[in-house]
Structures are given as C-alpha cells and as structure tokens.
Amino acid sequence: MSIQVSELSKVYGEQRAVDAISFELKKGEITGFLGPNGAGKSTTMKMITGFLPPTSGKASVCGFDIVSQSLEVRKRVGYLPESNPLYYDMYIREFLEFVAGIHQLGKAGAQRITSVIELTGLQPERHKKIGALSNGYKQRVGLAQALLHDPEVLILDEPTTGLDPNQLADIRRLIKELGANKTVILSTHIMQEVEALCDRVIIINKGKIIADDKLSLIQQNNSGNGYLQVTFAEPVSEAELMAIPGISRVVAREDHSWQLFTSQVDEVRKNLLQFALINNRNILSLQSNSQSLEAIFRELTLTKASGN
Numbered sequence: 001m002s003i004q005v006s007e008l009s010k011v012y013g014e015q016r017a018v019d020a021i022s023f024e025l026k027k028g029e030i031t032g033f034l035g036p037n038g039a040g041k042s043t044t045m046k047m048i049t050g051f052l053p054p055t056s057g058k059a060s061v062c063g064f065d066i067v068s069q070s071l072e073v074r075k076r077v078g079y080l081p082e083s084n085p086l087y088y089d090m091y092i093r094e095f096l097e098f099v100a101g102i103h104q105l106g107k108a109g110a111q112r113i114t115s116v117i118e119l120t121g122l123q124p125e126r127h128k129k130i131g132a133l134s135n136g137y138k139q140r141v142g143l144a145q146a147l148l149h150d151p152e153v154l155i156l157d158e159p160t161t162g163l164d165p166n167q168l169a170d171i172r173r174l175i176k177e178l179g180a181n182k183t184v185i186l187s188t189h190i191m192q193e194v195e196a197l198c199d200r201v202i203i204i205n206k207g208k209i210i211a212d213d214k215l216s217l218i219q220q221n222n223s224g225n226g227y228l229q230v231t232f233a234e235p236v237s238e239a240e241l242m243a244i245p246g247i248s249r250v251v252a253r254e255d256h257s258w259q260l261f262t263s264q265v266d267e268v269r270k271n272l273l274q275f276a277l278i279n280n281r282n283i284l285s286l287q288s289n290s291q292s293l294e295a296i297f298r299e300l301t302l303t304k305a306s307g308n
C-alpha cells in the first residue's frame, strides 16, 4: 500500500478541521480528493506530505510514518501546494537547481532538470524569471519541482488552477501518464477533471469522509436520476414502455427512439432487454446516462451538511 491513513485528525483551536479519517491508496491509482471549501482537503494533504503534524491518528507513505520518519516521507512525495509558493526572482532552471540541491540529487540533478522542463512543457519559457511567467506557467514550475526527485507519490492541491483550456489538456495528460506508475492524489473543484482523470474519488465534508469508492461505483450508487436512451427498429408504444418495471417517465424522440427515466439504471437496462426479447422487438442502440458527478457531489455534501 502506498498511502495508509488511519483515524487521522487535525484540530485548530476549537475547530476539528480533519476528523478521524481513514483510507488506503495503491500504486498506479489516481484519486480525486473532493469537498466544499474548508472541508479539510489541504489540511489532510499537508499532513500526508509530512509538513503538518496531525493532532491524532496515524499515516504512512510507502511504509514510512509521517511523524517519526518525515524525512523519508518527503523523499518519496512530490507536493504541489495550493498556493504554489515560488521564488519569483529566480530563473526557472535556477529555481529547479535550488530544489535539486534540497533533494541532494547531485550530478543526476542537471539531467533531471532538463527532463522535467521538457515533461512539463516549460521549454518555450525556460529563460524567464518565475515572476515574469503567466499563472499557467507558474503552475507548471510548481509541478516541475514536485516531480524533480521522481517521487513515488504525487500530492497535487488544485493542480490546474489558472490554466487555459489548452494548458489544461496538456497538464491533465501529463498527470494521467504519471498516474500509471505513481500514486497520485489531487484535489480539485472541477468535476470534469475528476471524470477525465481519476480512478477513485474520496469526498470529504466538514473534516469527515462521506464517500470513498471507484468513480464508476460512486456514479452507479448515486445514479438516482439517470436515464436510458434506446432506439428500436420498430414502433413501441408509451404504454408498453411504462409497463417495464423501474421506469418512472418516458419521453419520445424521433424514429422510434425513447428516453427512459429511472432511479435504477442497471435494473431497467436488464428489464428492457427482457422486454425486447419477449415481445420480439429489436434494439438498435442503447445507452445509459448516469447522474453527473457534479449533481452527486452537491447531493452528498448538501444533504450530509444539513444532516449534521
């Protein structure tokens, strides 16, 4: 297991910012860490990187304890903090040389710097001072410093903030590639980003984990208002479709196509196939549409918040 978190808490004064959370992450998995503002995402990430001591509970990275072995942890973690603090007076390469020094990369440092500049697409701007870079390029410098020591674990706090759509696509592609053989946790407020990148989703609200599953399962388990889009080869009546168990509403589209609304997408898909078989109807196409992750997120965080 790359990351193990057990009953981890952080209390600031009176406030329990992170409240006894537990999870485990495997290598080769990209996990989206979601939650409303102030939910405790950054605090959790800072604790896992070994930068912020927990109030109670335990966590380890690649088997090293975040408190008693924080140096070992930092060697294995690449961290892009939310505010991405950089030295604006330094040139890109100069800054990366400074970071390579901290990681004691020695002679290998120069080659590694060249390759992360290439990897993060900093090449065209490499001669500029960091202060003169656009926000998107500053974010790339942040990513380059996180990757420099080729860490096993990457913790990225809102990594795509400030990027234009082209840069977004480039950086997401890079994160996806990195995720193939590293453990990546990224926090974001952009649901399309989670859908595009993440294998797994952890949703945190008021310091507590309220959902933790594979993205597909979270969508499946919360697919309350999903629908199926079906096209038959021949006419089918509304009454016939409404008689299929699990369908709450149907909408006719052109050319024998229908939208079938349901709270049990998977169940209705099976029932529909059975209906076609028994009644000798041919299905030309069938597509299910789950509730969007954004709707699921709102439902979970708003319901759970008011339930407290």
Ligand SMILES: Nc1ncnc2c1ncn2[C@@H]1O[C@H](COP(=O)(O)OP(=O)(O)OP(=O)(O)O)[C@@H](O)[C@H]1O
Pocket: 012, 015, 017, 035, 036, 037, 038, 039, 040, 041, 042, 043, 044, 082
């Ligand atoms: N150093 C601190 N001292 C006191 N309270 C803090 C400190 N850092 C964070 N908090 C509080 O802890 C809670 C969790 O903050 P955190 O930054 O972890 O949330 P977040 O989920 O990352 O939010 P966002 O999405 O807005 O970045 C917030 O209520 C915040 O005000």
